[in-house]
Amino acid sequence: MRERKTILDVKGLKTSFFTDDGEVPAVDNIDFHIREGEVLGIVGESGCGKSVTSLSIMGLVPSPPGKITGGEILFQDKDLTKLNEKKMRAIRGNDIAMIFQEPMTSLNPLFTIGDQLREAIKIHKRDWSKKQIQERAVEMMKLVGLPRAEDLMKEYPHQLSGGMRQRVMIAMALLCDPKVLIADEPTTALDVTIQAQILKLIKNLNETLNTAVLLITHDLGVVAETCERVIVMYAGKVVEEGPVHTIFKDPQHPYTRGLLESVPDMRFKKERLYSIPGNVPKPGSIRTGCKFAARCEFAFDRCLNENPDLYQTADDHQTRCFLFDSKEVQAHDRTVVKS
Amino acid sequence: MTEPLLKVEGLKKYFPIKSGVLGQVKNHVKAVDDVSFVVHEGETLGIVGESGCGKSTTGRMLMRLLEPTDGKVFFDGKELTDLSNQEMRKMRRDIQMVFQDPYASLNPRHTIEKILMEPLNVHEIGDPKERKKKVHEFLEIVGLSSYHAKRYPHQFSGGQRQRIGIARALMTNPKLIIADEPVSALDVSIQAQVLNLMQDLQKELKLTYIFIAHDLGVVRHISDRVGVMYLGQMAELADSESLYEKPLHPYTQALLSAVPVPDPDFTREQVVIKGDVPSPANPPSGCRFHTRCPFKMDICETTVPKFAEVEKGHSVACHLYKESRPQ
16 A cells, blocks of 8 residues: 555644633643544543644634643644634635534524535635535435435525534535545444444445544443544543554553553453542643553552653554653563563 | 342333424324333343433433333332332332433532432431541542542543443442443443443442443443343343344344454454344334345335244344244
8 A cells, every 4th residue: 555645743732721720731742643534543531632622723722721832733744723814714624624522502593504515615716606515415415325415405504404504514514626635533422323424424424535633532332433544632642552452452551551451342241340549630620751650560660750741652653651751671681581 | 030120111201392372292203112120239231222212211210310201210129110209219218310411410519528418318328427438438449539529510520520420320339230332432441440330339339330432342341131222212222242242133243243443363253234224113013123124025125023032131123033923
């Protein structure tokens, strides 16, 4: 397979919220990239910064209190963090589109589905004729598998079910042939049978249109079924990154391991679930050391005092844990030899 | 075999749809329509289904937080549906409930001590000193500390709040706990903690659970037997091993094959069902699943399949099995 070009490159991104308690970094110096036509998953528990990451890329961080305080987001050689609102608007919905968790609240209840789809095209394609716009909207509705597309264009959001609304949202996101589609928990509000339909649709569209997808979710099952590469986030940091197969079969960070073991698997019954002790720390509450140290069963002195880097453990696989620092590995080997 | 702890017969709940100036009843939403099952002492019965299938309504009717339209509920030999409100209130000492949203189900203005003391006051258990001791004891049992008693709900995380919700349900030493989506608002790592806690408590205190959830993995983990509901009716009920290994109802098969599995190597034949759940106000005739069923036959459109035992301990309502067909 030929090497695919990087399409979106996030470097050292830091997004903070300025509250009464001072600066709270929600996303703390993260790096990752999305390649052309791939499905990249970001997985993590609530408060890990996965949604703030996607909002940062879209330039939608609520400001104030939020602000991108460092790093760059490179898309087609442009740094999105430096663009003004007007230029950002030309990219948002056009080159990079987003679908949200709540298909109920992201459509305007006062306008028909058709109005909302046509508006999205009009903003970006000013020279298109009315007929062209209508045809494009209907075409996308059909592509996402909505029945009787022409009739649905005249209906209002409340007349549609949750699954259909999410399909409309996907159709809307794809109207302008985006290069990157960001899907933030696209199936969390849906039932499993509908979730299966929507995930299949996203995967199909990714293959046929070659749109890169950034899928943000808390559900490890969804990641395993749809993504090629995965980023695991914890407390605003990327703790592990790698191909989906490696992450699930050979997870390295203690957090990733714990997370995978705490999911009840439908295929067999475990006597007892593994559970990570403690709670997810409040953003900004841990200033020094590894953010996971307090809950980690392998933690040692260094974890409490120093910040671990992302250590390369294999091609394409990185882990933010001192256990994989070559210095530690060597030191550990030496003690083994001595004893 | 001993008498089951809870027996439900033909339970129904119809919510009227009113319209017009006079508020005439135009139609009914058949939220629960003829559901029967039993729960044995010490076991966990899981009830799964998609939104709108009536699983929560069923749970609420068992406690008579909602009055059933029809049907009978027997608990410990007594008919709950016959009791007066006052008698029912006394019965609730033995049946307690844990709710989904740990944020909404604890009064934000009360301390944890007051919240946990409330059931003891209502049921007049012990004197004030004993009550206080019991509060502290149960805080420890659910994995919190007695110094938490003076705090308010907002000072706790979601997982801790759910522990408080569980402690509150346990205060009256109930026999049966109805847990309605107790872990669905929690993160995976916290969910595992709460599930383990519930299992430990069940062993220690010999509790019986009815565990209502939409997550099939969670339900398999905690349940001895599982019932699958669809549009207000029980589609299938069996012990969890045989339900998950050998589902008989096409809906159960589709549901199970739709659950994403956290294993990238796992492949399976997916039974993808088309369309959405129909409205419970206007359910399809015959078998309610026939509009989405891949194995639909003519009889399915006209005749309601009987919920019948097909194998030992495995009941299903589907015309594919001769036991369900009219004789």
